[in-house]
Amino acid sequence: MRLSLVSLIRAPRNAKVPSKEKLFDRLPIFRITSNFFGRRRNCWSLAMPAAQKGLVRSAWGKKVKGMYSRMLRITRLEAALHPYGQMSYESFAENLAKVNVLLNKRILADFAMLEPRTFKAIVSLAQKKQDMDGETSQKELLTRPYPSDLVLGSNYLKF
Amino acid sequence: MPSPVNMFNRVQQWATFGRQWWLFDAYGQDPFYTATYLRPYLMGKFKPIYHAMSDCGDHVVVMNSKYIAMPEDKWELIEYYHDTGYAKGRTWTPAWKLHQEDPTEIFRRTLRKKIKTNKLKTAITSRCHIYPDTDIPEDVMKNISGQIRQLIPLHKGLGDYTQEERDSFPRVLQLPKDFVAEPNNWYQPKHRLIASGMSPEEADKLIIKDPHPRTFKQQVTPRRANRSILKPARKWLDSGSPEIAPKPYDTYES
Numbered sequence: 001m002r003l004s005l006v007s008l009i010r011a012p013r014n015a016k017v018p019s020k021e022k023l024f025d026r027l028p029i030f031r032i033t034s035n036f037f038g039r040r041r042n043c044w045s046l047a048m049p050a051a052q053k054g055l056v057r058s059a060w061g062k063k064v065k066g067m068y069s070r071m072l073r074i075t076r077l078e079a080a081l082h083p084y085g086q087m088s089y090e091s092f093a094e095n096l097a098k099v100n101v102l103l104n105k106r107i108l109a110d111f112a113m114l115e116p117r118t119f120k121a122i123v124s125l126a127q128k129k130q131d132m133d134g135e136t137s138q139k140e141l142l143t144r145p146y147p148s149d150l151v152l153g154s155n156y157l158k159f
Numbered sequence: 160m161p162s163p164v165n166m167f168n169r170v171q172q173w174a175t176f177g178r179q180w181w182l183f184d185a186y187g188q189d190p191f192y193t194a195t196y197l198r199p200y201l202m203g204k205f206k207p208i209y210h211a212m213s214d215c216g217d218h219v220v221v222m223n224s225k226y227i228a229m230p231e232d233k234w235e236l237i238e239y240y241h242d243t244g245y246a247k248g249r250t251w252t253p254a255w256k257l258h259q260e261d262p263t264e265i266f267r268r269t270l271r272k273k274i275k276t277n278k279l280k281t282a283i284t285s286r287c288h289i290y291p292d293t294d295i296p297e298d299v300m301k302n303i304s305g306q307i308r309q310l311i312p313l314h315k316g317l318g319d320y321t322q323e324e325r326d327s328f329p330r331v332l333q334l335p336k337d338f339v340a341e342p343n344n345w346y347q348p349k350h351r352l353i354a355s356g357m358s359p360e361e362a363d364k365l366i367i368k369d370p371h372p373r374t375f376k377q378q379v380t381p382r383r384a385n386r387s388i389l390k391p392a393r394k395w396l397d398s399g400s401p402e403i404a405p406k407p408y409d410t411y412e413s
Contacts, residue, residue: 079207
C-alpha cells in the first residue's frame with residue numbers, strides 16, 4: 001500500500017487503495033457522487049454512469065427552471081388579482097403595457113406577496129385604463145366592491 | 160425589500176400563512192359543477208404564496224348536501240364502486256341508493272376526483288367538512304370567516320310564489336270557477352285508467368310508451384348530460400324538517 005493524502009482521508013488502514021494515477025483521474029467524479037445513495041457513492045463502475053446521468057438531468061433542469069418559474073408567477077398573479085373584481089391576468093398585463101408600465105413578472109409577483117399596497121396601486125392603474133377604454137365586463141363591475149379575501153379584509157384592502 | 164418582522168407586523172404574517180375556513184351552501188346545486196369551483200379554495204390557488212407542494216389550502220365547510228341536484232337522469236345511471244377486499248365484496252350502487260344511506264358521500268367523492276393525485280390528496284380531502292343539514296357543530300362555526308357564492312340560482316317552484324304574485328301574474332284567459340278540466344288520460348298509468356272503468360285494450364291505445372326504458376344495469380350510449388336540467392333528490396328522501404324541506408312538485412308523482 002502506498003502512502004498518500006487521499007488514502008489517509010478516504011480509506012481505513014488496511015483497505016486496498018488504487019494507484020495514485022487512477023485516483024487522480026477518478027476523484028472529480030467521486031466528488032460529484034459524494035452525496036448519492038449506496039454503492040453509487042464509492043464504487044467506480046457504478047459511480048461513473050450515475051454522475052453522468054446527474055449532470056445530464058441538471059442541464060435539462062436549468063432549461064425548465066425558467067419555464068416553471070414563469071408559470072408559477074402567473075398563477076400567483078392570478079391569485080393576487082382575484083379580490084380585485086376577479087380580474088383576469090390577460091387584461092391586467094394588456095392594460096399595463098398600454099400605460100407604458102414595463103415591470104416584469106418577477107417583480108409584480110414579489111410585490112403581490114410582500115408589498116400588497118404597492119400592488120394595489122398598480123392594479124388600480126390598470127383598472128382605470130380599462131374603464132376609460134370601456135372594456136370592463138359587467139361581472140367585474142359587480143364583484144369589485146366585494147373582495148373575497150375577508151380575513152385580511154379590514155386592514156388589507158380598505159385603506 | 161421585505162419589511163422586518165416586529166411586534167407590529169407579527170399578526171399580519173400569521174394571517175398570510177393561516178388557513179381560512181369557508182362556508183358553502185349546496186342547496187339545489189350541481190356537485191360536478193361546484194367541485195371545480197371549490198377546488199382552488201382547497202388547493203390554495205387564491206393566495207399569492209401558492210406552490211403545489213406547500214400545503215397552503217383552506218378548509219371548506221359544505222352544508223345542505225342532502226338537497227343536491229344532479230343533471231337529468233344521473234341519479235339512476237351513475238354507479239359508485241366499492242370493494243371490501245374479501246370474496247364477493249364488489250358492489251356497484253346507484254347514486255340514489257347511496258344518497259339514502261349516506262347523503263354526504265356523493266359530494267365527497269366528486270371533490271376527491273377533481274383533486275390531483277398527489278401526496279397532498281388525503282390532506283386536502285380531509286379539509287372538506289360536509290354536513291347533510293344546517294346542523295354544524297359550534298367548534299366549526301367559530302372558525303368560519305367567509306362564504307362562497309352559489310353558482311346555480313335557486314329554483315322557484317309553485318309553492319315558493321306568494322298569493323300576490325300569482326294574482327298579479329298576467330293571464331290570457333280567465334276561466335270560470337265552475338270549469339272542470341278533463342284529465343289527460345295518456346299521462347296516467349294503466350292501473351288508474353282501468354280502475355276508473357276503462358278496458359285494458361283502450362288504455363293501451365291511449366298510453367304513449369317509453370321507447371327507451373332505462374335501468375341502471377342497462378347499457379346506454381354515452382352522451383353529455385344537459386346541465387340546465389337539474390333534478391333534486393326529493394323523490395328518494397324522507398320529508399325532513401318542515402322549515403327546510405322543500406315543497407313537492409306535481410310532476411314527480413308517478
